[in-house]
Amino acid sequence: MKKITIVLAVLVGLQSCKQEAKKEESPNLSEEFAEVLNNYYEDGLKLNPINATTAGDHRYNDVFANALSDEYTAKAKAHFEGYKVKLANFPIENLTESEQMSKAILAWECDINLNEFNHNANLTPIDQMWSPNLFIGQLASGSSAQPFNTVEDYEKWMKRVDGFLAWLSSAEDKMREGMEKGHVLPKSLIKKVLPQLESQTVQDLDQHLFYSPIKNFPESFSEEDKAKLVEAYQTMIKDKIIPAYEKLHAFMANEYMDAGRESSGIQGEPDGDAYYAHQIKKYTTTNMTADEIHELGLNEVARIRSEMEKIKEQVGFEGDLKAFFDYVRNNKELMPFTEPKQVIDNFNAIHDRMKPQIEKLFDVKPKTPFEVRRTETFREKSASAEYNPGSLDGTRPGIFYTPIPEVTKYNVYSDESLFLHEAIPGHHYQISLTQESDVLPKFRKLLWYSGYGEGWALYSESLGTELGLYTDPYQLFGMLGAEMHRAIRLVVDTGLHSKGWTREQAIQYSLDNEAESEASITSEIERYMANPGQALSYKIGQLKIRELRKKASDALGDKFDIRQFHNQVLETGCVPLALLEDKINTWIKENS
Structure with missing residues (x-):
């Protein structure tokens, strides 16, 4: 490594x-x-x-x-x-x-x-994956972090919506400024934003996302309060929300689309190289260069391909690896579901299988509850699986969202590694234990460093065998596929943003080296286009944590306790990778 x-x-x-000793203060x-x-x-x-x-x-x-x-x-x-x-x-x-x-x-x-x-960056404030208008939709659904328990809660949301609509208007202003200065989205991303905006212009209020809280009044509300809120929300949606989205949709579908970039990477914008260097540092918390990361990615892709060849031979597939990718992508036996609930049930079953083994690796577990949910319909087609943290006090659960746009085409081969990453012991353990800490200052409980956080989650995927998973060779291939997916990111993200690659080149490279569907790969490539550098954080962080585990195990020998190592990694919360390395080095020295 x-x-x-x-x-x-x-x-x-x-x-x-x-x-080891600190000056008295x-x-x-x-x-x-x-x-x-x-x-x-x-x-x-x-x-x-x-x-x-x-x-x-x-x-x-x-x-x-x-x-x-x-x-x-x-x-x-x-x-x-x-x-x-x-x-x-x-x-x-x-x-x-x-x-x-x-x-x-x-x-x-x-x-x-x-x-x-x-x-x-503020001149391209809206994209198909990361922008505030998408998260506001989650809040508007009434099933996320924004509470709708009292009349005051409902009234507060209306005020927040006014603030959001001011932001939405400013977003158009910024995009117009971006058009003048050469900072615009690629056309392929604009096309993905348009249906998201259009979904908020439906005239049937019962089908409008922002009307969801009205359909789920608490039983304690009086009829008078209900009537007032119904009228207020109808007015808000008809007179404010729908017109605002219609205006923005018209702008992006016409003037902005005409100005959209043909280039795929951030190099297509002024100051693109400097901005990409900033993004690399921001997301990996390292000073690695794009060239260094690209080379690392190529090496990791080659290493993982050799591991995949072993699985291909184990299951008796006689074609080459690319043919095996196609076989796995299209294997109907790996697409067993007919109802979205079956996908959710499968993730819960994975959790049940690993529970007996979890204490072998972790002696500290979060108190915050955990749920698996389907990604909301309005953003499902462009969304990846993700984890939303619970509240600091643990009263709201951590939620693993999984998109199920076409359940009959849902392939299960990577579900075990996906659960380990997004749920347990990945994001749910790392974030919840940080939030529940009684020694960390508050500001550190809400920090997010992608190199650490996504690095931990990808490292968690490698724990499957130790947790009683990956007994099926296709699930083990799924783990390798998930790691390959992150290794590919090192190649295609740097390719797009520093080496002049096109969207199509990046898609083809991914198709040649992993078993994801073309539709899924296309969404992923467009995700990298929307947020340069973010995709690099997973593999950089994972490799650092693996490196530190091996270093500690080699140095401590029989004294090495994997549970204590995991405690050391998790107890300080999300930190830049240099600080994590320094901490583990100190721990090794103190226990040698």
Whole structure:
């Protein structure tokens, strides 16, 4: 395995985290530092009130911040610059190990967010995969983080919708500015956005997503309250939401489509190379270059192909590997379902099979409940499987969403690895244990570093055999396929955004090296086009965690306890990979 070297210049004083003894500090200094961290968290919720809602903090449920406005940009810059100044008042040598890590993380946060303002990402504010208009739809459904338990909840949502519609109007303004400056979406992505926008223009209110809460009133509501809310929501949808979406749809279908890029990667935009370098650092938390990552990807693809050949031989398939991919893609025996509920039941059955083994690898488990749900219809065709965290207090469950656009074509061959990644012990364990921690400062409970978080989830897929899964060779092939999928990402993401690859080249490379369907691969490639660099984080993080596990196991020998290793990885929450490596090195030294 190629060792991934991590250098984070902004984490000044990182080496101090290795010290076994720390200088005594005054209680006042510790209290002052804790206050700074807490204030950063509270100020961050005001800047990003949706984050408060998803965390179960309902103070800002009526607010949708317009992050596209000049006023917001100025406020956000001042936020990060101000906290950089405050951090300078706390010398590393006067902080405990935990405080040193918090300082290093906060320094990273400030620097990476400030660097974001040097680019023009806000000129392409809407895409088919990642943009706020999609998440607002989840909230509007009434079955996500936004509560609809009281009349006040319903009224707060209407105010939040007003804020969202202001953002939606600003999005069109920004896209018009982007047209003038050469920052526009590729045409292929615009085509995917249009049906999403159109779905919010249906005139039949019973079929409108934003009307969902009205169809699910709590039993405690009086008839008078119901009548008032029905009228208010009907007016909101007819007079505000539908016209806003119709206007944006008309703009994107005509003027914006005409201006859309023919190029596929971010190189097709001004400042594309610099922006991609920023995105690589942001998502991998490393200083790796696009060329280094591309080469790593090619090597990983070759390694995994050799493992796949063994499975092909095991099941007795006589054709070449590409033919085996086609066989797996189209094998009707691997498409056994006729009802969406059967897909959900299958994931729950996977969970039941692994439960007896889980304590062999983990002695700390989250208290937050967990559910598997089907992805909402309005976004299902463009969505990937995903995990939505529970609330900080654990009262709202973590949810694994799986899209089932055509149940009779749903292929189960990768379901075991998918569950390990999105659910247990992947995102559900990592995020829930962080949120439930009674020692981490609040701001660290809501952080997300894709290199760590997605790296952990992909690493979790490799634990299947130890958890009693992958007894079926097709499920083991599914695990290899999932790892191949992430290795391919290193090649095609860098290919698209730094080597001039077209969408079609990236699709063909994927078809040649994995068993996903062409429709699924196409959605994936377009996902990478919409958010350069994000797809790199999985494999970079996984390889680092694997490297650290092997290093610890080799160094500690009989003293190595896999449960304690997992505790070390998970207990500090989501961190840049350099800090994780430093922590594990310290743990190895202390236990050698």
